[in-house]
Amino acid sequence: MELEAEALLQEARENIEAARTYRRELQHRLKGLHLARQQIKDSAALTREVLEQHFNDLKGTLRKLLDERLLSLLQEVDAIEQESIKPLDECQKLIEHGVGTADELLQEGESAIRDAKEQNSDKLCNFTKKALHIQLDSLPEVPSLVDVPCLSAQLDDSLLTIVRSQIFDHGTVASRPPVQIEELIEKPGAILVRWCKVDEDFLPQDYRLQYRKSTASHFEDVYVGSDTEFIVLHIDPNVDYQFRVCARGDGRQEWSPWSVSQIGRSTLVPHEWTPGLEGYSLSSRRNIALRNDSQVGGVLYSKAPTYYCGQTLTFRVETVGQTDRKDSIGVCVEQQHDCDSLQRDKAVCVSTNGAVFVNGKEMTNQLPAVTSGSAVTFDIEAVNLGPSTHNEGSSIKLRVTISSNNREVVFDWVLDQWCHSLYFGCSFSYPGWKVLVF
Template sequence: MSIEAEVLLQEAKESIEAAQNYRSELQQRLHGLNQAHNQVRGSASETREVLRRHFEELQVQVTQLLSDRLGALLQEVDAAERDSLRPLDDCQMLIEQGVSAAEELMREGEAAMRCSIGEKDDKLGSFTKKALQIQLDSLPEVPALTDVPCLSAQLDDSLLPALRERIVRHGSVASCPPVQIEELVERPGGVLVRWSKVDDDFTAQDYRLQYCRSAGCQYEDAYIGKDSEFLVLHLDPHTDYLFRVSARGEGRTEWSPWSVPQIGYTALPPHEWRPGCEGYILSSRRNIALRSDTTLSNTGVLYSSSPTYFCGQTLSFKITAAGKTDKRDSLGVCLECKSGVESLQRDRAVCISTKGAVFVNGKEMTNQLPAITVGSTVTFDMEVVSLFPVTNNNINDMGNFKLRVTIGSGNREVVFDWLLERGVDCLFFGCSFVHPGWKVLVF
C-alpha cells in the first residue's frame, strides 16, 4: 500500500471515529431533550391534577360552609319565633279562658231570668255574686304590633363581589419554581445542600428543604429556616436520595412550588467516635460524645473510630452541653491515636482548647479564638499547599509536607500552615475534657 493510500485510510478511520463521537454526543443531547420533554409534560399533567383536586375540594368545602351557615341562621329564626310566640300564646290562652267564662256567665244569667218567680230571686242573687267575682271590667293587655318581634334576614350583598375578587386571584401557575437546588456536596454520612433564588421578583422569608430515599417514597422535612444551605446527616452511604426545596414569600403563609428534585448521595462514611473509652458515653449513632461523671480522673483523649477526615472537607464540632473548663481541654485532629496522653495539645496534632487557645504540635499560638460555650461550633478546614521533595539538605527538616489549616469558632478564625514530616491523606479527630458535662456532636 502506498503512503498516500495509508494516509487516506488513516483519515477515513479518524473521520469514522469523529462521526461516532458526534453521534454519541447527539444521542446524549437527545436523551437530555427527552428528559426535558418528559419534565414539561409530567409537571403539566401533575399541575392539572393538583388544580382539579384543589378546586373540587374547595367546591365541596364552600358548599358545606354555606349549608352550615344556612342551617345556623334557620335555627336562629326558629328560636326567635319560638321565644316571640310564647307570651302571645299565653295571652291568647288567657283571653280564650275569659271568653269561655263570659259565655258561661251569659248562659247562667239568661237561665236565671227565665226561671219561675219563686226561684228567680235566689238565681239572680247567685248570678250577680258570680259576676262580681269574675271582674268583667278587667281586660288583658294585647301588645301593639310595633312591640311584637317582626323577623327578617339581613344579608350582605358585598359577599359575592368579595368572593369573586378573591376567587379570580386565587391560585397561579408558575413555569419555574422561585428557588432551585444549585449544589449537592457529599459529606461524611450526609449531603450538604445549597440552593438559591431564580426569581428576582420573589422575596423569600423562609426556605423548606425535604428529602426522601428514592422516587415514590414519602418526603420528610430536613430544614425550615432562612439559610440557603443545610447539611442533611444520617444518610446511608452509596444510596441515592432525592432533595427538593421550596420558599415562603414575605408576608405569605403558603409555600411556593417545589424545585426540580435533584439526586444526591454520599460515598463517605459518617464521622464516629471510638467506643469503649472510659469516661465517655456515646449516642446510638456514635456521633455524639458525653463526658460523663463516672470518674473524676483524667480519662485521656477520645479518638474517632477511624481516620475519616480528608483534606478539602470541613470538620465540625458542635457543643450541645458544657461543663467546667480546663486549660487541658481540646478539640482537634491528629495523625495517629496515641494512648496514655491526656490532651491533643501534643506533637502531630492541632487543636483548640475550651478557653479558645490554639495549639500546633503542642505549642500554643499567640492568636486565640473565642472561648467555647454551649451552642459553639468549631470548624476545621485543611488543604495541601505544598509537598517538598526530600533531599539531603532537608531530610531532617520538619517541613516536608505543608497543610493550610483554618480553625473557625464563633465569628472568628485563625489560619496557619501545619508542617509535617510526611504526606497524609486522612486524619483522626479527637477530644478531651477534664471535667464532666461536656457534650459534643461531630459532623
C-alpha cells in the same frame, strides 16, 4: 500511496469515533429533553389534581357552613315566632271564654224577658244581678299590629361581592417554585445542601429542607430556618438520597411549592472515633464521643486517617464540662497512645480555652473559648506540591485554617514527610464533653 491511504483510513476512523461521540451526546440530550418534558407534564397533572381537590374541599366546606348558618337562622325564626305567639294565644283563650259567657248571658236574658211577660219577675231579677257581676263593660286589650313582631331577614348582598373578590384572587399557579437547590456537596458521612431563591418578588422568611433515601416512600424534615445551606448528617456512603426545599413568605403561614428534587450521594467514608477507649463513650454511628467519668484519659483518635487535604473537618461541641489546659481538638499525622494531649509534635489543635498549638507550640493568635454549640472547623491545603513532594522522606508545607465562632487563624504547618491523610482526635480531662465530628 500507502501513507496517503493510511492517513485517509486514520481520518475515517477518527470521523467514525467523532460521529459516535456526537450521536451519544445527542442521545443524552434527547434523554434530558424527555425528562424536561416529563417534568412539565407530571407537574401539570399534579397541579390540576391539587387544584381540583382543593376547590372541591372548599365547595364542600362552604356548603356545610352555609347549611349550618341557614339552620341557625331558621331556628332563630322558630324561636321568635313561638315566643311572640304565646301571649296572643293566651289573649285568644280569654276572649273566647268571654264570648262563651256572653252567649250564655244572652240566652238567659232572652229567657228572663219571656218569663217576665208571663208575670215571672224572679228570673229577670236574677239575670240582672248576674249581668252586673260579669262586668260587661270590661274588655280585654288586643295589641295593635305595630306592637307585635313582624319577622324579616336582613341579608347583606355585599357578602357576595366580598366572597367573589376573595375567590377570584384565591390561589396562584407558578411555572417554577420560588426556591431551588443550588448545590449538593459530598462530605464524609454527610451531604452539604445549598439552595437559593429564584423568584425575585418572593420574600422568604423561613426555609424547609426535606430528604429521603431513594428506597424510602416518604420525605422527612431535616431543617427549618432562615439559613440557605445545611449539612445533612448520618448519610450512608454510596446510597442515593433525594433532597427538596420550600420556603415560607414573609408574614405568611403556608409553605411554597417544593423545589425540583435533586439526587445526591456521598462516596466519602464517614468519620468515626476509635471504639474501646475506656474514658470515652461513643454513639451507635461512632461519630459522637462523650467523655465519661472514668479516671482513664488520653487522646481519643479517629478509627482511621480519613481526613484528606482539601476537605473541611468540623467538630461540633454538643455539651461542655470543666476545662483543662491540656484539652485539645485537632488533627495529627499519626496516633501516639502514650500522649495525653494533641499539644505535641506532628499535630495541630485547639484547646478549649481557644489557644492554638502547632507541633506542641502555642501560637500568639487565639480563637474564642469553646462553648456548648461551638463548631471548630479545620481546612488544610498543600501549598508547595512539586514533582518530588509526594516522595517518601520529602517535607511538605500545609496551609491550615482553623475557624471557630466567626474567628479564624491561618498558618503554615511544615511536616518532614508527605502524608496522604490525617487522623483527627480529642482529649478532655474532665467528664461532660460531647463532640460530634463530620
